[in-house]
Amino acid sequence: MVSKDLNSLWRDAAINDAAPREKLNSDIETDVAIIGAGFSGLWTAYYLKRLMPNSQIVIIDANEVGFGASGRNGGWCSGFMPNSIDELAELHGREAAIEMYRQSFATLDEIESVLVNENIDCDFHRGGTICGAT
Structure with missing residues (x-):
């Protein structure tokens, strides 16, 4: 797991206009739960929603979107x-x-x-x- 104290040039330089997300403090019901808000999790959610537009899809991550390796690569x-x-x-x-x-x-x-x-x-x-x- 990546330390929250470790800065990322790409994340620091990006415009962070994403609305803060609430922590999951209780059980929820959903059609699909995706663990991880990196590239794989986000692309999976994107295409599932296109295939199943009426489904409820929840992405769960220990940190914010793209916090781990997906947000710390070279951007290419x-x-x-x-x-x-x-x-x-x-x-x-x-x-x-x-x-x-x-x-x-x-x-x-x-x-x-x-x-x-x-x-x-x-x-x-x-x-x-x-x-x-x-």
């Missing part, structure tokens, strides 16, 4: 995976490895699409990639 998105396509092909076959890379890069398109459709101004831009070889 990449379609590259930690393994080369050849390494993935050895493990899963060539077609599966190619599809993994395709889906990984398609994620960037999806992120951009959601930002545009939801009018989220977060300074998103496609910068490019540099791959060094030694």
